[in-house]
Amino acid sequence: MLTFAVRRLVLAVPTLLFISFVIFMLLQLAPGDPMAQVPLTVPPEVKEKMRQALGVGEPPLVQYWKWLVQVFWIEPKVFIDYLTNSSTLLGWLPDTQLYQDELRVISWQTRSPVMDIVIQRIPQTLWVVGMAYVVGILIALPIGIYSAYRQYSVFDQSGTFITMIGFSIPPFFTGPLLIVIFSVQLGWFPSIYDTTHVVNDWASLKYQLQQMILPVMVLALQTTAQISRYMRASMLDNLNQDYVRTARAKGLSEAVVVTVHVLRNSMIPVITVIALNVPSIFGGAIITENVFKVNGIGQLLITALFANDLPMVMTLTFIFAVLIVLFNLIADILYGLLDPRIRYD
Amino acid sequence: MTEPVQATPTPIEALADKGPLEPPRSQWKDVWDQFRKHKGAMFGGGFLLFITLAVVLGPYLWQVDAQKLDIRNKDLRPIWTALWDSGAKTAWSRPFGTDQLGRDQLAQIIQGGRTSMAVGWAAMILSLIIGTTVGVMAGFVRKADGLLMRLTDLFLSLPILPLLLVAVTLFRQPLREAFGPEGGMFVLIVGIIAITSWMPTARIVRGDILALKEREFILAARSIGTTPFRIVQRHLLPNVLSPIMVSATLGLATAIITESALSFLGVGFPSDFPTWGKMLADAVQRMQQFPERVYLPGIAISLTVLSVNYLGDGLRDALDPRIRGR
Numbered sequence: 134m135l136t137f138a139v140r141r142l143v144l145a146v147p148t149l150l151f152i153s154f155v156i157f158m159l160l161q162l163a164p165g166d167p168m169a170q171v172p173l174t175v176p177p178e179v180k181e182k183m184r185q186a187l188g189v190g191e192p193p194l195v196q197y198w199k200w201l202v203q204v205f206w207i208e209p210k211v212f213i214d215y216l217t218n219s220s221t222l223l224g225w226l227p228d229t230q231l232y233q234d235e236l237r238v239i240s241w242q243t244r245s246p247v248m249d250i251v252i253q254r255i256p257q258t259l260w261v262v263g264m265a266y267v268v269g270i271l272i273a274l275p276i277g278i279y280s281a282y283r284q285y286s287v288f289d290q291s292g293t294f295i296t297m298i299g300f301s302i303p304p305f306f307t308g309p310l311l312i313v314i315f316s317v318q319l320g321w322f323p324s325i326y327d328t329t330h331v332v333n334d335w336a337s338l339k340y341q342l343q344q345m346i347l348p349v350m351v352l353a354l355q356t357t358a359q360i361s362r363y364m365r366a367s368m369l370d371n372l373n374q375d376y377v378r379t380a381r382a383k384g385l386s387e388a389v390v391v392t393v394h395v396l397r398n399s400m401i402p403v404i405t406v407i408a409l410n411v412p413s414i415f416g417g418a419i420i421t422e423n424v425f426k427v428n429g430i431g432q433l434l435i436t437a438l439f440a441n442d443l444p445m446v447m448t449l450t451f452i453f454a455v456l457i458v459l460f461n462l463i464a465d466i467l468y469g470l471l472d473p474r475i476r477y478d
Numbered sequence: 479m480t481e482p483v484q485a486t487p488t489p490i491e492a493l494a495d496k497g498p499l500e501p502p503r504s505q506w507k508d509v510w511d512q513f514r515k516h517k518g519a520m521f522g523g524g525f526l527l528f529i530t531l532a533v534v535l536g537p538y539l540w541q542v543d544a545q546k547l548d549i550r551n552k553d554l555r556p557i558w559t560a561l562w563d564s565g566a567k568t569a570w571s572r573p574f575g576t577d578q579l580g581r582d583q584l585a586q587i588i589q590g591g592r593t594s595m596a597v598g599w600a601a602m603i604l605s606l607i608i609g610t611t612v613g614v615m616a617g618f619v620r621k622a623d624g625l626l627m628r629l630t631d632l633f634l635s636l637p638i639l640p641l642l643l644v645a646v647t648l649f650r651q652p653l654r655e656a657f658g659p660e661g662g663m664f665v666l667i668v669g670i671i672a673i674t675s676w677m678p679t680a681r682i683v684r685g686d687i688l689a690l691k692e693r694e695f696i697l698a699a700r701s702i703g704t705t706p707f708r709i710v711q712r713h714l715l716p717n718v719l720s721p722i723m724v725s726a727t728l729g730l731a732t733a734i735i736t737e738s739a740l741s742f743l744g745v746g747f748p749s750d751f752p753t754w755g756k757m758l759a760d761a762v763q764r765m766q767q768f769p770e771r772v773y774l775p776g777i778a779i780s781l782t783v784l785s786v787n788y789l790g791d792g793l794r795d796a797l798d799p800r801i802r803g804r
Contacts, residue, residue, distance in 0.1 A: 302784075450644065457634075
């Protein structure tokens with residue numbers, strides 16, 4: 134298992150390098166010009182200097198190399214400095230001062246380091262999208278278990294219908310629909326997520342929960358649909374197995390048979406599916422964040438795209454790719470750990 | 479002594495061969511019988527047929543130009559609003575109402591449906607072709623397996639929606655110049671959806687081919703000198719048809735949703751070219767006054783995708799010989 138994990142980790146490095154190279158070269162083809170907004174009165178030689186200052190004048194391979202250095206060498210240094218300097222967890226360590234004012238990955242829109250902006254945006258995304266994921270899973274598991282246990286019952290049929298609807302209605306329809314129902318007609322929840330809202334007492338916590346409900350509902354519907362389908366299918370696979378009959382024949386109660394014997398075995402594929410979908414939390418839900426005006430990662434990516442902010446787009450897509458590769462690996466390892474029948478070596 | 483043995487012994491009743499009672503059944507008849515039992519799938523297939531016919535034949539039956547501006551009749555409500563609100567501006571000539579520029583909503587829905595369905599079908603077929611080719615190559619040609627599967631893994635680990643957005647914003651201009659504003663966008667969206675969604679099909683097909691090609695009938699085919707191409711065409715492809723059909727329905731559903739999502743985010747077709755996603759996106763601004771402009775295209779998208787999903791569910795059951803006949 135350990136050798137498998139190490140081998141996969143080592144293999145992930147060239148994969149990620151290749152992905153980053155592909156994304157970088159794709160972005161190089163971008164027709165947009167970062168100098169498009171500069172007034173025409175600026176003389177061409179000054180423009181050329183500005184271009185150089187943005188790092189656009191160099192050949193693409195040099196630019197790619199510099200980006201690699203910035204992401205894999207300079208940004209970790211900044212991060213370690215932050216850890217030893219001002220974080221509460223490792224602040225007791227002596228200040229390392231590795232970062233010597235080298236150039237970091239700079240956003241063309243804001244002229245500030247990309248990683249700083251990403252770190253500002255992550256909490257909103259995690260709050261909304263992460264919460265929706267947790268809520269979705271918590272709803273999905275019981276539905277999946279019960280509808281498999283009572284296959285073809287009314288509960289199962291209606292559960293299947295609801296999950297089908299969850300699959301089929303896109304978030305850009307459910308979002309406006311919920312806004313019309315709950316914030317326009319009923320007036321219960323705000324339609325726009327207020328990111329500047331600070332939680333410091335019960336009233337503000339209540340408001341925070343209220344503004345989270347709508348986006349969480351939209352996203353949780355989709356998670357629920359997906360996970361409960363998997364849970365149902367996996368339970369159905371196990372319910373007809375011989376060991377279940379043996380467990381019943383021993384005289385175990387139905388509750389024990391279902392929740393201990395069947396459920397534990399059925400959870401194996403479900404857990405890997407859950408792990409595989411985690412990167413999409415960090416990726417943010419681009420559409421849902423757009424509908425509810427949550428300024429999370431997804432919204433950051435789309436504004437950066439429209440503004441031709443190539444370093445930002447590049448770094449964000451690369452972070453997503455890293456997360457996808459990482460969680461694929463985690464899912465594989467979890468599968469091996471949970472199921473002793475699976476052997477990788 | 480012994481009794482004389484009869485020259486022709488009477489046949490034992492239980493061992494008698496009754497002969498075939500009913501004519502042999504073909505595989506597809508079995509599939510159809512199983513499929514017919516799945517109510518959701520029948521509804522789904524029926525609705526998909528209906529909506530396809532509606533968008534294909536609709537413009538001939540409802541001959542109103544979707545692009546025509548009729549500013550005097552702008553902001554008409556659909557005809558059924560008159561049921562509860564007698565003061566609403568409605569007109570029988572515009573049963574679904576008009577938008578803020580007076581364009582007929584029914585004609586727009588039909589026109590938008592044409593685009594959405596065309597994109598969905600084209601992207602689905604293209605991605606099936608790519609996925610099946612890669613899957614068959616990887617499963618059948620041992621040398622290509624490692625490389626192609628690494629390629630599939632690579633594509634699977636690309637972040638899809640961000641890349642879609644990147645690619646659309648990047649290649650919009652050159653393709654528009656090459657194929658015209660609508661044609662260029664069509665090529666771009668279909669191509670991008672296909673390129674980013676062929677991987678599951680390829681994996682499934684490869685897995686099935688790997689198992690199939692060790693079977694005896696392939697050995698038999700090989701021993702009578704069938705060329706590899708004919709083996710694939712005659713013996714392997716028909717056997718992987720059912721997983722391909724199931725993933726085709728899923729692909730159609732995702733392609734329709736992805737196209738609408740791109741239109742919703744404003745990177746889809748040009749603004750005067752209606753698609754369901756674009757109609758929905760344009761109407762969100764004035765959703766409070768004119769909710770039907772959001773509901774109609776939204777319901778159209780959702781029902782189409784729902785019916786495709788149910789169809790896929792039914793197909794999966796019908797094509798699985800282990801479930802069939804139960």
